[in-house]
Amino acid sequence: MRLPRLPVVLAAGVVLLTSMPTARAAAAEPSFVMPSPYVIAIDPGHGGSATNDPTQLWDPGVVVGNVMEKDITLDLAFRLRALLAKERVKVVLTRTGDEYVEISERWNRVHASGARLFVSLHVNAFNGDPAINGATIFYPKPDSLSFAQAINAGLAQTLKRYQIADDGVAAKPELWVRSDVPTATVEPGYLTNPREAGLLSQGDFRDAIAMGVLQGMLAADPQIEQVKLQIIHAEAAAAAQHQAEVGTTADAARTATATRWGLILGAIVVLWVVMRIAIRRQAGAPHLPQYRRRGYRRRRAVSRRS
Ligand SMILES: [Zn+2]
Known part of the structure; x- marks a missing residue:
């Protein structure tokens, strides 16, 4: 053998x-609960460009020279979104590009997002008198008054060093009538006023507008900061x-x-x-x-x- x-x-x-x-x-069960983020909707006013299709609507907003309101509002929305992202807020925009969107569709997008606050961004115009100037906040209904006042106070603070007149808040019921969350339309300056038009072309001024609106939002609802802290704690527990x-x-x-x-x-x-x-x-x-x-x-x- x-x-x-x-x-x-x-x-x-x-x-x-x-x-x-x-x-x-064996993987352990999670010992923490990740809170759902605070949602805020931002509407960059106007949008869209002329095309070969004559039936395609477009809306540049105020146009002074080659400057169009729709471009300023989209840029302001991106700056505000970046600031809110640092606060762990989930931001929903009614448009993210040069796109024509009906007001009713914009509201549908806001409503579908589950937003708890809503701002619509514009710049003002007064044809015939270039001296007219200042920042104004519109609100649709009395239940949005305190939110509009908070945004106004935030803007007044960050735009002070640019000597922008504070024109306060005003009711404008025709804007965002269907809104059921605190809503404000922000008009931070006049594109028809040469000095404010010059400022609106500057990045630092646009940052100041976004910061003012952010400060107003944080003041209007302390829940934003509370949810942020809950998310940070949950992330630390997860890590x-x-x-x-x-x-x-x-x-x-x-x-x-x-x-x-x-x-x-x-x-x-x-x-x-x-x-x-x-x-x-x-x-x-x-x-x-x-x-x-x-x-x-x-x-x-x-x-x-x-
Ligand atoms: Zn506008």
Whole structure:
């Protein structure tokens, strides 16, 4: 009978043992609740460009020279959205490009977003008198008055250093009549006033407008900051739990590796002993005297060849 050679048996044992699956740590259940974000809708007023299709409507808003209101309002909306993103607010825009959107469709988008506050961004115009100037906030119904006042106060603060006159708030029921959340239409300056038109072309002035509106929103509803803190805490808890899980998995993997190598070494020892016993039994004799071993091995080698 031919016995399998020791190295072959050992190699097979090593392959078998090293292919054992690694123990995995079971994923723990989340121990925190991620709050839903505060939602605010922003409407960049006007939008769209003339096309070859005469039936396609478009609305640039106020146009002075080559400056169009629709471009300023979209840029203001992007700046305000960036500021609100830092407050962890989810911002929904009624348009994100140069697009014509009906007022009713804009309101549908606001309503569908679940927004808790809504601002429509415009710039003002007074044809025939370029001296007319100042910032005004319109609101549709009395239930939006305090929101409009908060936006007005925020803007008055950030536009003070640009000497923009504070024209206060005014009711304008024809705007956003269907609104059922605090709503304000922001008119931060006049494109028909040369000084304010110059400021409206500047990035720092546009940032000041966005910051003023943000300050007004934060003052109007403390929930914005509360939800932000809840989100930050939930994210910290999620990160901590993730770290803990990563640590547990690494520990389990280390334990599994140590166990596997222990088994491999143990198996090698057992196989070695088994092979020794098998070799001795095949020889058919107990311990041969030391001086005859060399001869015995030579004889066995000869018999294998036959
Ligand atoms: Zn407008």
